[in-house]
Amino acid sequence: MSDRVTINVDGKDYAVAAGSNLVDAAKWHAGNDIPVFCYHPKMEPVGMCRMCLVELGTPSRDRATGEVMLNDDGSPQIRYFPKLQTACTTTVSDGMHVKTNTQAVIDARNDVLEFLLSSHPLDCPICDKGGECPLQNLTMRHGPQSSRMYFEDKQLLEKHYPLGDLIFLDRERCIQCARCVRFQDEVVGDDVLAFHERGRRLQIITNSDPGFDTYFSGNTTDVCPVGALTTTDFRFGARPWELNEVPSISPWDAAGENINLSMRLDRDFGGKAQIKRVMPRQNERVNEIWISDKTRFGHHFTRSEDRLTLPLMRAGGALRESNWSAVTPAIAAALESADGDVAAIAGGSMTNEDLWELRKLVEGLGGSRLGAWMPTHGGAEIVAEVGVGFGTNLGQLGRGDAILVIASDLEEEVPMWRLRLKQAQDRGAYLVVANARHTRLEDFAVQGARNDKVVEGDFIRYGAGEAVAVMQNLSADQPEIAERLSKAENLVIVAGAEGLTLDGSKALAQAAANFLIESGHIGRRNNGLLIPFPGANGMGLHYLGYRPEATLDIMENPPKTLIVAQAELLDDDPAARAWLSRVETIIYANFFDDGISELADYVLAIQSFAERDGSFVNGERRVQRFYTAQGPIGQSLPAWRVFGGIRQALGNGPLQPSAAAVMLDLSDKISEFDGITYEALAQVKREFPDVGGRDQYYGGTAYSNTGGLGVQIPTASDKRKGRRPRRLNAPEPPAASANEVLLMPITRLYNRQRNFAPTLILAPRILRPFAIVNSDDAAAMGIGQGDIVEIRAGEAVVRVQAALSDDISAGAVALPRHLTAEAIPLAITAGSISKIAEAVALAD
Amino acid sequence: MAIIGNPKYAERIDHHLAKYETKRSAVMPLLFIAQEEYGWVNAEGIDEVAQILNLDPTQVKSIAGFYTMYSERPKGKYWLQVCTDLPCALKGADDFHAWLKDELGVEEGGTTKDGMFTVEHVMCLAACDKAPMLQCNFHYVENLDQDKMRELLAKWRLEAAQAANGRG
Amino acid sequence: MHILLRGRDIENIKQLDVYEGHGGFAGLQKALAMTPSEVIDVVKASGLRGRGGAGFPTGVKWSFIPQHEPVKFVTVNADESETGTFKDREIMEENPYQLIEGSLICAYAIQAKAVYIYLRGEFWDIGDQLDECIESLRAKGYVGENIMGSGYNCEVYTHLGAGAYICGEESALLNSLEGYLGQPRVRPPFPAQKGGGLYKEATVVNNVETLANVPFILSEGADAFKAIGTEQSTGNKIYCVSGHVKRPDNYELPMGTTFRELLYEQAGGPLYEERPFKAMLPSGGSGPIVPLTDEVLDTPMSYEDCANIGTIIGSASIIVMDETVDMTWVASKVTKFFQHESCGKCTPCREGTYWLDKVIDRILDGRGSPEDVKRIADVAENMAGTTLCALGDFAANPIIHTIRHFPDDFARHVQT
Numbered sequence A: 001m002s003d004r005v006t007i008n009v010d011g012k013d014y015a016v017a018a019g020s021n022l023v024d025a026a027k028w029h030a031g032n033d034i035p036v037f038c039y040h041p042k043m044e045p046v047g048m049c050r051m052c053l054v055e056l057g058t059p060s061r062d063r064a065t066g067e068v069m070l071n072d073d074g075s076p077q078i079r080y081f082p083k084l085q086t087a088c089t090t091t092v093s094d095g096m097h098v099k100t101n102t103q104a105v106i107d108a109r110n111d112v113l114e115f116l117l118s119s120h121p122l123d124c125p126i127c128d129k130g131g132e133c134p135l136q137n138l139t140m141r142h143g144p145q146s147s148r149m150y151f152e153d154k155q156l157l158e159k160h161y162p163l164g165d166l167i168f169l170d171r172e173r174c175i176q177c178a179r180c181v182r183f184q185d186e187v188v189g190d191d192v193l194a195f196h197e198r199g200r201r202l203q204i205i206t207n208s209d210p211g212f213d214t215y216f217s218g219n220t221t222d223v224c225p226v227g228a229l230t231t232t233d234f235r236f237g238a239r240p241w242e243l244n245e246v247p248s249i250s251p252w253d254a255a256g257e258n259i260n261l262s263m264r265l266d267r268d269f270g271g272k273a274q275i276k277r278v279m280p281r282q283n284e285r286v287n288e289i290w291i292s293d294k295t296r297f298g299h300h301f302t303r304s305e306d307r308l309t310l311p312l313m314r315a316g317g318a319l320r321e322s323n324w325s326a327v328t329p330a331i332a333a334a335l336e337s338a339d340g341d342v343a344a345i346a347g348g349s350m351t352n353e354d355l356w357e358l359r360k361l362v363e364g365l366g367g368s369r370l371g372a373w374m375p376t377h378g379g380a381e382i383v384a385e386v387g388v389g390f391g392t393n394l395g396q397l398g399r400g401d402a403i404l405v406i407a408s409d410l411e412e413e414v415p416m417w418r419l420r421l422k423q424a425q426d427r428g429a430y431l432v433v434a435n436a437r438h439t440r441l442e443d444f445a446v447q448g449a450r451n452d453k454v455v456e457g458d459f460i461r462y463g464a465g466e467a468v469a470v471m472q473n474l475s476a477d478q479p480e481i482a483e484r485l486s487k488a489e490n491l492v493i494v495a496g497a498e499g500l501t502l503d504g505s506k507a508l509a510q511a512a513a514n515f516l517i518e519s520g521h522i523g524r525r526n527n528g529l530l531i532p533f534p535g536a537n538g539m540g541l542h543y544l545g546y547r548p549e550a551t552l553d554i555m556e557n558p559p560k561t562l563i564v565a566q567a568e569l570l571d572d573d574p575a576a577r578a579w580l581s582r583v584e585t586i587i588y589a590n591f592f593d594d595g596i597s598e599l600a601d602y603v604l605a606i607q608s609f610a611e612r613d614g615s616f617v618n619g620e621r622r623v624q625r626f627y628t629a630q631g632p633i634g635q636s637l638p639a640w641r642v643f644g645g646i647r648q649a650l651g652n653g654p655l656q657p658s659a660a661a662v663m664l665d666l667s668d669k670i671s672e673f674d675g676i677t678y679e680a681l682a683q684v685k686r687e688f689p690d691v692g693g694r695d696q697y698y699g700g701t702a703y704s705n706t707g708g709l710g711v712q713i714p715t716a717s718d719k720r721k722g723r724r725p726r727r728l729n730a731p732e733p734p735a736a737s738a739n740e741v742l743l744m745p746i747t748r749l750y751n752r753q754r755n756f757a758p759t760l761i762l763a764p765r766i767l768r769p770f771a772i773v774n775s776d777d778a779a780a781m782g783i784g785q786g787d788i789v790e791i792r793a794g795e796a797v798v799r800v801q802a803a804l805s806d807d808i809s810a811g812a813v814a815l816p817r818h819l820t821a822e823a824i825p826l827a828i829t830a831g832s833i834s835k836i837a838e839a840v841a842l843a844d
Numbered sequence B: 001m002a003i004i005g006n007p008k009y010a011e012r013i014d015h016h017l018a019k020y021e022t023k024r025s026a027v028m029p030l031l032f033i034a035q036e037e038y039g040w041v042n043a044e045g046i047d048e049v050a051q052i053l054n055l056d057p058t059q060v061k062s063i064a065g066f067y068t069m070y071s072e073r074p075k076g077k078y079w080l081q082v083c084t085d086l087p088c089a090l091k092g093a094d095d096f097h098a099w100l101k102d103e104l105g106v107e108e109g110g111t112t113k114d115g116m117f118t119v120e121h122v123m124c125l126a127a128c129d130k131a132p133m134l135q136c137n138f139h140y141v142e143n144l145d146q147d148k149m150r151e152l153l154a155k156w157r158l159e160a161a162q163a164a165n166g167r168g
Numbered sequence C: 001m002h003i004l005l006r007g008r009d010i011e012n013i014k015q016l017d018v019y020e021g022h023g024g025f026a027g028l029q030k031a032l033a034m035t036p037s038e039v040i041d042v043v044k045a046s047g048l049r050g051r052g053g054a055g056f057p058t059g060v061k062w063s064f065i066p067q068h069e070p071v072k073f074v075t076v077n078a079d080e081s082e083t084g085t086f087k088d089r090e091i092m093e094e095n096p097y098q099l100i101e102g103s104l105i106c107a108y109a110i111q112a113k114a115v116y117i118y119l120r121g122e123f124w125d126i127g128d129q130l131d132e133c134i135e136s137l138r139a140k141g142y143v144g145e146n147i148m149g150s151g152y153n154c155e156v157y158t159h160l161g162a163g164a165y166i167c168g169e170e171s172a173l174l175n176s177l178e179g180y181l182g183q184p185r186v187r188p189p190f191p192a193q194k195g196g197g198l199y200k201e202a203t204v205v206n207n208v209e210t211l212a213n214v215p216f217i218l219s220e221g222a223d224a225f226k227a228i229g230t231e232q233s234t235g236n237k238i239y240c241v242s243g244h245v246k247r248p249d250n251y252e253l254p255m256g257t258t259f260r261e262l263l264y265e266q267a268g269g270p271l272y273e274e275r276p277f278k279a280m281l282p283s284g285g286s287g288p289i290v291p292l293t294d295e296v297l298d299t300p301m302s303y304e305d306c307a308n309i310g311t312i313i314g315s316a317s318i319i320v321m322d323e324t325v326d327m328t329w330v331a332s333k334v335t336k337f338f339q340h341e342s343c344g345k346c347t348p349c350r351e352g353t354y355w356l357d358k359v360i361d362r363i364l365d366g367r368g369s370p371e372d373v374k375r376i377a378d379v380a381e382n383m384a385g386t387t388l389c390a391l392g393d394f395a396a397n398p399i400i401h402t403i404r405h406f407p408d409d410f411a412r413h414v415q416t
């Protein structure tokens, strides 16, 4: 069968993709916007709203011969359905005829709009969706002039119904299209929204506990075709037409979600532009049109009152406010006096430009140690070799393909990957989740069916620290699973670092790479390795020469002078205070003072992603740029300018005039960035589904991508085929003595990290400190559900509540990072756990 | 009590779980069991059904809300549903329904103060040849008139009193 | 002679031994000795049409089931919720084994794995009785493994709805049975196709009365069945007569009997001598109303003849109204039914039924204007033909046709 069929829309023929949806085909190929409300190209059609009615005909065929019957003039005879048909539930077929402009169609559209408006309030001027509302738009285009129904007969319904902490429902505005319900059910896989009652009384409810609570809930407000769903964050915040959309990139994790920052000049913010909301920006390869709630609501830190606004400098024992012209030469002098014993540690969300300038500064002084923070995930160099192939789109994984996620809790680490991999499984991919404990993604892997669709998956539970052995011996120990993974058309392995030391995570990456190489799943798109590095620029750190191994070296042999950039060492590492005390001079650049100012000699206020231009490399090695959205906070500067300024003061070359110029400089020197310019990063092309158009069928205006789709860096195996598996130096797995347990640090998406704290609306979702303890172990140790336990390992001492579970391997305790005020160990380690108080209610 | 672990329902729950291809299919029979246990479909019942079927409670609540035979509010010991649909109405069902509400002193959908009777009207119950009629706790009572109804009310009151004494 | 309401002829036919003693399971036995497609051919030849309302040829429906699919189901539509319908109830109460036998013949013909009988929730007691019947059938080898020694296996289950007319619509019924909201599905795929039926498997959905005819067709032969009724409407039909007649009841008569015969000879004519008939709804609330003129009374009750007088025989639930009845009130009653029963999934029905009800209330209250009559006619026209399932059309019918036939009844309420 050919992959194209010809359809006739309003008298003209178009070649369209076979099997495509009629609404999509008409829009894409014929530029014909068949109006829709319930239809959404990312979800199954349901034919509910009846807005898309068209006249539909197919060629008549002779019963006996199956031949198309012809008119006298040789044209095919078209048999039209007696009734109008919903385009959204129609799949195109060859010879199909569609009429969208007849009186019957015009009347039907008019009638459906009249029906919808008869119940809809006329509060467009105060509606958050006003100006970008499909209902408003379609009414202007196709609607009746006025409602013929009686105003006083309208149902009065709740207008401010909280579905949860984040999302409000206006029951009068809801048009029962079920897009929100279907999004949660089909896309996210958390069916926490549903209809209640029936007929005109039909309304959206949640009956979950807590309310509407998923990591993706904000997307429902985008897909809602009216202003019925609004976020607590943006409600009544601004009118869409007052907003200026600035393309940006999520600063939180390895997915690199494309976003738009909706800016408005704000009186409360000194008349300056302020982020009013964060919207997904379409990039089908990265985040399609979705973002996580952390990305959507996590922006509040950018204008927190606590931001550092000035450079500080130690004088007479105390840190004092200063200015750049005083601080820059002082730091230059301090660095010079270090005699080359200079090192730097950079956090995972530093931009490429910052990292490049910092590197030039350190190297110009004769330093060579560039550390990546946190030193938890190794193997970036392996990703550079056998990472997912050039052109990868997780949205294309499906039937015949396979996915293995090992030693990672993707829901918490990179929620967008979890969403897209679950979607891949829905499309037919085989999903295997391996870990020492239960994770959310495992729920999907073990389900046999979802929404009446058979889904395929498996899970492997291993002992704490054993991930490397499991990966290495997969074929021997799990022959069926290994066989299915090996035989898959496309295979993606996500290898994390949960329950592993740095060496262990590197070994896991190598073991995964070996499996991919041996089974022929490298150097092709939709095949290869992903690592959920912490922060938005884990791969950027690697390409720019920052290594976690260097960090460990710095920790062991501290330099005379250390530059710490966007890394919260004290919050992350219980040993940091001790080893930092051996550094003579600490230069610290960040958004907030996280307590290190006690130790630091210079504290430099730098700009966040919202205040400057920059770029990140996401976990799929896509270089993506973001743009300046708001003005600087105080005197803060972009980090690249701070470091470039110091370099200039040292006489090591001129300061670059702009971030774009820094990129030109670095792409000249770093081969992987060859050809990557701000211009190249800004390129866009039309993507399917077309969500950005005037029609606004699929939600708000802010989807449209004007900032660029980014450029992916090829892997070594994309360029040269034929890698060979490497010998693997698997470190001894960590072991615990008789009275000890293995403490596995784990990640929680919502936590008490400094940048996240100002997002007050998510504060209630941050769990109280807890540790997951194997139920049998707990029984043996006399620990009950909810008991307060004290956990000790090295310098770390934390008190948390015990959460007992059968779904964690014996001898392991999972301890979330960044929930406790005190830091927990950086990597898996042996430690002790003891009960110190009886249970208090565990529920928040 | 609860429905989970209640020996009274164990066999029936197992029967329903066994008869369908998916667990989810058993949501309707299980909601009836929850309603039987608690007198109405309350939050506990919904959560238990959700737990048995491994569904989000939202899904169960949604089903409970769609169908009229699940009551999401407490109701009287005797739930009287009078058919007032067209065929019955042609035979005086509207008047009968109005009279019954008067007789018991309740509004539409209301429950008598003693918690004994809830009265509401319903759509056609497939008993049009035996109008007026009603359904009492899902059992049909047909060919009614005021006298017959008074007798029935008295009988139910007596039954309830006896049951209470028997227990007390 | 009753083919269906045999409880009226034979005492205790609701007991298994009595049913067996009167030819019970001869049809199934015959079927089991034939190939499945031979069984389908017999049913096709009988001309039996679905009694659930649409009158679709039953054998043809069965023949749509793809033979090669491994898993198939039969669901019996015992939702009987159409206003004025009470025939399936009598079959199940008084002659339950015949329904189950018919279902098993259907199951064998399509090689189904199981039969689900979807009863409206109010048929609580009937559900219990059917469960007992199924158990006694299992004990005697009619249900379960190796039915009547044939090697064919099939289970029979009952499922209770919980008060929703829409669950009589076949795709809503399937959703409800699967534990989802009882809302209709997008078609295609149709229930008989893979992907469209119960648990996405190919499924036959038949009405109770339809299936209760099948044992007779098998045991007596297609010709015996075809000998009854008209050319295009074969067999007997149960007519449910309610409203202003002397003897409201079920009447089992050959298809093609005239309305006059049914309403005067059988049901005894007008309830009150002095009040002549005015109109009837021949298919409950959902079919077009017709004035009871002589022409109408002399029309044979068949699918084809009813079409000629602008209505349908549908489920043959005949609601009769005498001259005292105000058709505006009738329109209101029926509209309230559909307003209450609209599942809410699609816009025209959800909004339309709500607004029709509101505006008719105005008219009945004396707050209406002639404009309002036009308004409801318009709203009804806009609903018709645009909805996902036929309920939207059903809801439009009473308005359109009461206004068409009885404009004066509306005019009276809106005089200024």
Ligand SMILES: Cc1cc2nc3c(=O)[nH]c(=O)nc-3n(C[C@H](O)[C@H](O)[C@H](O)COP(=O)(O)O)c2cc1C
Pocket (backbone or CB within 6 Å): C049, C050, C051, C052, C053, C054, C055, C056, C058, C061, C077, C078, C079, C080, C081, C082, C165, C166, C167, C168, C169, C170, C171, C205, C206, C207, C208, C210, C211, C389, C390, C391, C394
């Ligand atoms: C709104 C609506 C309600 C219906 N209710 C019933 C019903 O209560 N009983 C029934 O047998 N068919 C009902 N039907 C018809 C069914 O959809 C279906 O056509 C029928 O069960 C097929 O069986 P048959 O071929 O034996 O007639 C209804 C249809 C619609 C659109």
Ligand code: SF4
Pocket (backbone or CB within 6 Å): C166, C183, C184, C341, C342, C343, C344, C345, C346, C347, C349, C350, C387, C388, C389, C390, C391, C392, C393
């Ligand atoms: S016509 Fe009515 S009952 Fe049928 S799908 Fe639409 S809303 Fe539901």
Ligand code: FES
Pocket (backbone or CB within 6 Å): A035, A036, A037, A038, A039, A046, A047, A048, A049, A050, A051, A052, A053, A086, A087, A088, A089
């Ligand atoms: S019915 Fe097609 S878009 Fe809603």
